[in-house]
Amino acid sequence: MSRFTLKPVGWRPRLDPVQAETATPAQLAALDACPPAQRRSTYFLTLAHDPGSLGERGALFNIVMYAEGGLDRADRELATAIVSMVNGCVYCTSVHAKRFVELSGDEPAMQRILDEGWDGEPNPRRHAIAAFTETLTRTPGTTTATDLAPLRNAGLDDLDILDLIHSVAMFANANRLMLTLGDPVLPRELRG
Amino acid sequence: MAEDLIDHLLGLAPDSPLSHLRRQRPEARRHAEGAYRELLLPPDPGALSLAERAALAHRVATREGDAALAAHYATLLAASGGPAEGARHDALMRYADLVAGEPEATSRADIEGLAALGLTSREIVATTQLIAFVPYQVRVLAALRAMMQESAR
Numbered sequence: 001m002s003r004f005t006l007k008p009v010g011w012r013p014r015l016d017p018v019q020a021e022t023a024t025p026a027q028l029a030a031l032d033a034c035p036p037a038q039r040r041s042t043y044f045l046t047l048a049h050d051p052g053s054l055g056e057r058g059a060l061f062n063i064v065m066y067a068e069g070g071l072d073r074a075d076r077e078l079a080t081a082i083v084s085m086v087n088g089c090v091y092c093t094s095v096h097a098k099r100f101v102e103l104s105g106d107e108p109a110m111q112r113i114l115d116e117g118w119d120g121e122p123n124p125r126r127h128a129i130a131a132f133t134e135t136l137t138r139t140p141g142t143t144t145a146t147d148l149a150p151l152r153n154a155g156l157d158d159l160d161i162l163d164l165i166h167s168v169a170m171f172a173n174a175n176r177l178m179l180t181l182g183d184p185v186l187p188r189e190l191r192g
Numbered sequence: 193m194a195e196d197l198i199d200h201l202l203g204l205a206p207d208s209p210l211s212h213l214r215r216q217r218p219e220a221r222r223h224a225e226g227a228y229r230e231l232l233l234p235p236d237p238g239a240l241s242l243a244e245r246a247a248l249a250h251r252v253a254t255r256e257g258d259a260a261l262a263a264h265y266a267t268l269l270a271a272s273g274g275p276a277e278g279a280r281h282d283a284l285m286r287y288a289d290l291v292a293g294e295p296e297a298t299s300r301a302d303i304e305g306l307a308a309l310g311l312t313s314r315e316i317v318a319t320t321q322l323i324a325f326v327p328y329q330v331r332v333l334a335a336l337r338a339m340m341q342e343s344a345r
Contacts, residue, residue: 014303015313049313052230053321060223067217088296140334141257145341158213161339166220169331176324179295181303181317 003190004085004114006101009094010185011178017045026051034058035066046181061174064166071156071163074103078126079133079164081110082118083171086137091184092175125154129164136168196225198329201260202336209343210336228329231322232268240315243272244284245322251285252292252326261329280309284319291323 018027020040030051031039035058038044047054065076077100084092097114101107113121118130128150135147151161195206198221204211214221232245250265275281287306290298306316 014300015316047317047321049317050315050321052234052236053227053318053325056223056226056230057321057325060220060227063217063219063223067220070217136331136335140331143334143338145338148338148342158209158339159216161335162213162217165332165335166217168335169328172327172331173324176291176295176327177320180291180298180320180324183300 002115003090004093004097005090005187005190006094006097006107006111006114007187007190008098009091009187011043011091011182012185013042013046013182015046015049015181017042018048020045023048024051027054030055030058033062035062043178043182047177057173061170064163064170067163069159071160071167072103074100075125075129075160076163076167077103078110079129079167080171080174082113082130082133083137083168084175085114085117086134087171087175087179089175089179089184090186091182092171092178096171125156128154128156132164133168136165137172196221197228197264198224198332198336201264201333202340210339213339214336224328224332227321227325231318231325232265238314238318239310239312240318241272241276243269243274243276244281246272247275247281248284248288248319248322249326251288252323253330255289255292256327256330258330258333261326261333283309287319288323291320292327 023031027048031044031048031054033055034044044054044058047057065080066073077096081093081096081100084096093114097110101110109121109123109126113130118127118134121127121130132147132151136143148161151164156164198214199211202210232249233242237245246265246269250262250269253262253265269275283305287302290302303316306319311319
């Protein structure tokens, strides 16, 4: 059975997080630049130890994932779930697979990807996004115009592709932070 | 809008199609540049020196195979006095290799190892943010180069 799941996975930091009550003004300002729903999460409170990098990086994350127009948000979540699978981030995969399901309404598609990977993905647009995402994640230096052709054939325009690039790149970053600064807390039935 | 690091490394002219495209996401452009400056050239670097920051970024860009980005960080490193030697430098480079190349293999002991070298929580987070940000830059650069190949056809 795959270790990737749509069930909620927790995250436990390897460093004591900043306490919201005792945070400095610089730390609070940096937290306010992060996505509203997550700015008091343990993860962002851990990153708040270095407010400068959190503020800029939080604002970047926000615009990459939530900017209006361009690539459909479900497609961004598909890409970030796949990056997270490639990098082995069970926590990030669970969060972004769930968001894909919420936005697309297509739980069977995501469950199949989590269980079996995306090689057999029948939807050509999703297949093209998944294949490009895997190449750019695993071997960025080999990416060429040839890798973009299936995206063009699936109807993605320049801004869609730029949004996809930003999403994939953002999770090269996010997965490394999550995997390094904390441990996933798996639902009971997935604990080894 | 002034040239940013990505424009500079790609040699993008301000009136090129890809430059126009990047400006359709001005905040992504601005905050990626902001994160770069905050991690590599912060006004208050604390106990993680500018030379250590440049050395970490150089290490990751090199192992991720982006020659242009690695050359840029080599220049920053030389300008900040070159790499230090010693146990702390070696430990930082080992940590960079692990976080960039094999993040799933990290453990609490790696974080404790940095703390044992005297790094504060702020420096540990800054170090990790910096190492994790270079792979963002590498992928944006690689994919934008692929888009440049497309338009050159």
